[in-house]
Amino acid sequence: MSDAIAIRAPMAKVSLGKFWIVPPAALLALLFFYPLALIARQAFLDDSGVANAAEIIRVLHSRFFLNALINTVTISVSATAGCLIVGLVLALILAFVPFPGSGFIARLIDTFMALPTFLVTLAFTFLYGSAGMLNAGLMETFSLPLPPVDFLYSTWGVVLAEVTVYTPFILRPLLAAFSLVDRGQIEAASVLGARPFRIVRQVILPAAIPALIAGGSLCLLLTVNEFGIVLFIGAKGVITLPLLIYGKAIQESAYQIACIIAVINIALSLGLFGLYRFAAGRLGA
Amino acid sequence: MSAAAFTGASVMDIDAAKIRGVGSNVHFDKVSVAYGAHVVLHPLTLDIAPGEILAMIGPSGSGKTTALRAVAGFVRPASGRIRIGATDVTDLPPYERGLGMVVQNYALFPHMRVEDNVAFGLRAQGADKALIGERVKDALATVGMATFARRYPRELSGGQQQRVAIARALAVRPRVLLLDEPLSALDAQIRRNMVEEIARLHRSLPGLTILYVTHDQTEALTLADKIAIMRDGRVCSHGPTTELYRRPPNRFTAEFLGRANLLPVTIAEGVGSKGFATARHGDVILTSAGRDEKAGDKSLLCIRPQHLSLTADSEHTNRIVGTLREVHWQGELTHLVLDVDGTPVRVSATKLPMALPEPGVKVPLYFAPADTSLLPEDAGV
């Protein structure tokens, strides 16, 4: 009996420590989860507090919503695929065919993560815009009356910009994974006569798969949430869910519609976040 | 690491009495530890006398580190009490237990100089400045690191870092010093020096109680007054070091603490007035030191490799014959492996006859009854 008491006494002392989590948790609850809950409330209930299924169904069937959803998914999936390919190629060269200064270049690409995303869009306007360097050059060279390249103001302009911005998010975990690949294994395979392509496929890629999955799902999440790039390109036909929310709330003051779309956007993002956590968790294990 | 900085002189120069710890005994009273349903330490009752070095050794997962961490206060016993001196520390947080601890990777605070590391415990306890300065100087001198006070840990070798870690633990004048695999991160040569250094340290601080956890039997044999051998969360044997080595109570102890040849025997005649029993191994009659064996008991006769000789003399009255299988020359020692009626028997010899027998030849082996002991056949594997 005295044993049981002896165990319980210090437990009470420890449990006091459990309350230290309350201040930051309360702050997050007030500033983040409470507003989130209010978005959901505003989406599902009208002003008198009655469920408004009709409005939700109307939004879900509306053209602007479906277009935005399709745009968002298309851009996100294409950009992620692009990031995976570009990231893999860059990482393979940086890790296994290094050149003088490749370490510095890797860090330079890393700092791109800290720069605002719209920077790239702005630069693309100068490069590929209707009055940009590429079009000007082509028009001068071939004496064309109209700018021949206009992909920038389409979905593909957004995709290219997002590939630039989010490739570093693939590159970083890939380089980390490649640094763990046993160099001896590659040398042994080379000595045994394996060609580089075969080594990449059989030795390097298996080691990179978890990083590709984790980085890819993070890319999906970030591209679904991307706002600055799409806003800066400002093409009429390229509206994504975040841009639609901004337009409905700020430009049209249609808060309820904005909240309904936000709920769907958040649900999509949280689903991708779950995927990312799952992948990253397996990566860590 | 510079072995020069590590001479015994540095220890002997210091007025050891100044740093003499106030030794306390440590008492485990039916202490058990469990994680959920998984018991890592079965009820353990053990006493470490004031000023004693107890080495806890055992394979990994045997519960030895858990026992140490229970004394330190990082593991809560599921049952039982731990006392240090007169104080029941079971419910005290680690920082109120008055201990010193040294861990495998030293855990020197990398952002503090050596002197600040050593001063850490005293500062944390709010000691006054003059006292801290004096104690830090003494503790660093004790481990021969006085000239490194202004260095950062990253500027020291592994052996030097470990000595600073010991100084840091000594500076608080701990009632008990806990050493958790303190040498296993060092390489073999430095480790041997360090073992001798700790032994010297303890001679200069005879009041200091030390609990030394290791998986290395050499460290335990060199340092410990007593050894507790742990296995599967239980103490498998516990006793004075030489006693445990000379008269291991069971097979696991015999084989874990040094090397042992174990010949299956049947007791022919129980222990007589001189403490010897007669045992039969096949057709051979052997005399062995015994405890309470009775005629007819199955038993194992334990004889250490270095106690077997190829030549007979007045002491080495037991004789067995084996077939020589292998000879391994190692410089200082030569190891012979023989087959005695299916039991492999290992001989370590410093001196060998000029003409070494060839493998396959039958060789007589001689040993003294006083160097043997009898083990129960069933206990342990």
Next chain:
Amino acid sequence: MLVWSRSGRLVLWLLFALIFGVLFLAPLAVILLSSLSDQWNGVLPNGLTTEHYTDVIRGSAWNSVKASLITGFLASALALVSGTWAALSLRLQGHALKRLLGLLFFIPSAVPSVSVGLGLLVAFSHPPLLLNGTVAIVMIAHFVLISAFTFGNVSAGLARLSPDFEQVASSLGARPAYRLWHVTLPLLAPYLVAAFGLSFALSMGELGATVMVYPPGWVTLPVSIFSLTDRGDIFAGAALTMILVAATLVLLLGLERVTARATGS
């Protein structure tokens, strides 16, 4: 070491240079060039000038820089305190609660910034919590968006910290508060600085939530850049973008040096 032939390596390096040049180098170079160009009608600018910089600096640019720096500093500082606090106190929780709460602290990084802004507008537009139209709501939006990153960085740092340091400190008689201040926090310092730098950079570039909630008179750099380019003043926009990039890089490099000196590496 993977490709042994010299020509093979050259081909791969050219491929790398091409991708790197088109995707990363060209955008930065072209922003820099355009911020300095006079008129740009052909392939290359017609002439170079620093006029755009003097223009934006004479205009409201300083206010934007100030707004961005103050917002970034305060939001990052608050995120650092709350993230470190959360990561440290999470260690005192039981296993299940620890996982759940850890996940909750990460969720703000998953929610689109526009929705975070929308939520703040919906929640804090009525008394008693009327923050809409104040500077505070911008700070809160930035704090919410970066809090997960500071929490993540500090948690990662804690996970890498060997428990030996804190245990040895305890065994030497250090009480929890003393141990936290003299052992845990100094050992975490590199992660804290990195977390602060990352949050600051994220805050400097934040656009989605800010355009939802910013009050007149507190126009951050990205919002300011957007309104310039939206008006067609893209050269001034480029100049302001360069100022933003320079401020971010100076900040990150400065913090890196501080960390390097502190850890002595």
